[in-house]
Amino acid sequence: MRLPMFEYAEAKSAAEACGMLADAGPDAALIAGGTDLLVRMKRGLERPARVVSIRRLRGGLPAVARDGARLALHPLATMAELAADPLLEHACGNVAAGARAVGSPLVRNLATLGGNLASARPCADTAPPLLSWDARVRLQSASGEHSVPLDDFFTGPGASALRRDELLTAVEIELPAGSSGSAFLKLGQRAALEIAIASAAVRLTLDRPGGTILAARVALGSVAPVPLRARAAEDLLLGRVPNEDLIREAGEAAAREARPIDDLRASAAYRREMVAVLVRRALTAALERAGGGR
Amino acid sequence: MKRLIRLRVNGEPVETAVPANRTLLELLRDDLGLTGAKEGCGEGDCGACTVLLDGLPVSSCLVLALQAEGREVLTVEGLAQDGQLDLLQQAFVEEGGVQCGFCTPGMLLAAKSLLDAKPNPSEAEIRAAISGNLCRCTGYQKIVESVRRAADLRRAARRGP
Numbered sequence A: 001m002r003l004p005m006f007e008y009a010e011a012k013s014a015a016e017a018c019g020m021l022a023d024a025g026p027d028a029a030l031i032a033g034g035t036d037l038l039v040r041m042k043r044g045l046e047r048p049a050r051v052v053s054i055r056r057l058r059g060g061l062p063a064v065a066r067d068g069a070r071l072a073l074h075p076l077a078t079m080a081e082l083a084a085d086p087l088l089e090h091a092c093g094n095v096a097a098g099a100r101a102v103g104s105p106l107v108r109n110l111a112t113l114g115g116n117l118a119s120a121r122p123c124a125d126t127a128p129p130l131l132s133w134d135a136r137v138r139l140q141s142a143s144g145e146h147s148v149p150l151d152d153f154f155t156g157p158g159a160s161a162l163r164r165d166e167l168l169t170a171v172e173i174e175l176p177a178g179s180s181g182s183a184f185l186k187l188g189q190r191a192a193l194e195i196a197i198a199s200a201a202v203r204l205t206l207d208r209p210g211g212t213i214l215a216a217r218v219a220l221g222s223v224a225p226v227p228l229r230a231r232a233a234e235d236l237l238l239g240r241v242p243n244e245d246l247i248r249e250a251g252e253a254a255a256r257e258a259r260p261i262d263d264l265r266a267s268a269a270y271r272r273e274m275v276a277v278l279v280r281r282a283l284t285a286a287l288e289r290a291g292g293g294r
Numbered sequence B: 001m002k003r004l005i006r007l008r009v010n011g012e013p014v015e016t017a018v019p020a021n022r023t024l025l026e027l028l029r030d031d032l033g034l035t036g037a038k039e040g041c042g043e044g045d046c047g048a049c050t051v052l053l054d055g056l057p058v059s060s061c062l063v064l065a066l067q068a069e070g071r072e073v074l075t076v077e078g079l080a081q082d083g084q085l086d087l088l089q090q091a092f093v094e095e096g097g098v099q100c101g102f103c104t105p106g107m108l109l110a111a112k113s114l115l116d117a118k119p120n121p122s123e124a125e126i127r128a129a130i131s132g133n134l135c136r137c138t139g140y141q142k143i144v145e146s147v148r149r150a151a152d153l154r155r156a157a158r159r160g161p
Ligand SMILES: Cc1cc2nc3c(=O)[nH]c(=O)nc-3n(C[C@H](O)[C@H](O)[C@H](O)COP(=O)(O)OP(=O)(O)OC[C@H]3O[C@@H](n4cnc5c(N)ncnc54)[C@H](O)[C@@H]3O)c2cc1C
Pocket: A029, A030, A031, A032, A033, A034, A035, A036, A037, A038, A039, A054, A075, A076, A101, A102, A103, A104, A107, A110, A111, A112, A113, A114, A115, A116, A117, A118, A119, A123, A124, A125, A126, A162, A166, A167, A168, A169, A193, A194, A195, A196, B043, B044, B045
C-alpha cells in the first residue's frame, strides 16, 4: 500500500515544530510514531501536504519523571516504554496497563502517548487510565502554552481541544495523598491486536488502608463518543467504606451512564452489560491494591 | 523530491535518496533488494514486515524511511553469518517452525529481540513476543517450540562445548 506524496520536515524543538505548523497552515500534520497517521493516509482518510516529524523532540528525556507528588509523562514515550516503566507501574499501575493493552509489541515500539491522546479515539487505551488520575495535558503553540484537564480535552470521535497548530508537550498527574489503588480492564475478542469492545479504568483513594473512599474515579473506553467519566458511579463510591454490594451498584451505575453504539465489534446492549462487569472487577482489584477490604 | 538519508542496514552503512512517502519496508524491498520483510496488510496488523529498529521489533510498513535516518535496521538477511544460519533459524528448521515461510522473517526477528532481552523465556513470554505476528499455516505451536529450542541452543552455545 502506497502513501500519497507529501513534504516532510523534522523539528528540532517544540518551538520549531509550532513554527512549522503555524507556517504550513491547515494542510500540515504532526507525525510521532506514525501508527495512526500513516494508516489513515494509506486509507485516504487524511492527505496532509506537509508532515512535521517530532521524533527528535524527546532528546534524552525519560518516559516518566517524578518530582515529589507530580508525575510528568513525555508525549513521545512509546507504549512499550510506559508498559515497562517501574515508576509508572508503582504510582499509576493502570496507566502502564493501558499502554500494555495497545495493539501488539510491534505497534507498542512505535506508538506514542501523545499520538494515542491526540488521535482522540473513544477506544484509546491510555485515555481511561489517565482520566482516572485527573491527568492534565500541556498544549503549546507559537502563541503560547496552556494546560487542560484531560477530562475537557476529548470533544468527539477523533476530535479534541488540540488546535491544528498546537503540540501536546506533556501529560501531568498530581498524585493524591492517601492510599490509592487502580486497575484497567479491556474487553476484546482476543488478547493482542484488538481494539476494545469496552474498557474500564478505575482509581480508588482511601483515607487509610481499610478506610473510607476519599476519591473514586471510573472512566470508560469504547462506550461513548469520547473516553468517558462515569460520574454517578464515582459519586456513589465517595465517602463510603467499600464493600461488595457498593461495588456492584457502582458497576451498574456506570453501565447506565455509558452511551454505547452498535458496530461490527459488538452491540450497544452487550457493551452496556460488560461495563457493569468490567467496572465491578476493576473496582475489586483497585480496592485490594489500595489496601481496602481488610 | 528526494532526500538523502544515512542509516545502517544489517551492520552496513547505507546512503540513499528517498522520497518522503517511501516507507522503510519499501526502502528495504524496492531500493535495497532485501525482500525478506514482506508486505502483508500494510497497516500494522500482520507483522510480516517486522524488522528490528535500534534492536526493537517494529512494523516497517508503518515507518517512514526518513524516520529511520541515523538508525540501525536489522532484517532477516542480517541473521546468518558467513553462510551459517543463526541458531534461531536453525531451530525453526529443526522444529518445523516454517511452512509457507511468509511470516517467518518477522517471527525470527520478534523472537530474536525476545531472546536478546530474556535468554530463558517462559511459553507465555514467547507467545506475547510473537503476538503481533500472524501465521496462517503453523497454528503457532511449532513456532513457539522453535523459539524454545533456539533459547536452549543459544544457552548451550554460550556455555561452550
Ligand atoms: C495494528 C494497530 C493496532 C492498534 N491497536 C490499538 C489499541 O489496541 N489501542 C489503542 O489505543 N490504539 C491502537 N492503535 C492506534 C495507535 O497505535 C495509537 O493510538 C498510538 O498511540 C498513536 O500514536 P503514534 O505516535 O503512532 O501517532 P501518530 O500516528 O504519529 O499520530 C496520531 C495523531 O496524533 C497527532 N499527534 C501525535 N503526537 C502529537 C503531539 N505530541 N501533539 C499533538 N499532536 C500529536 C498526529 O498529528 C496525528 O494526527 C493501533 C494501531 C495499529 C496500526
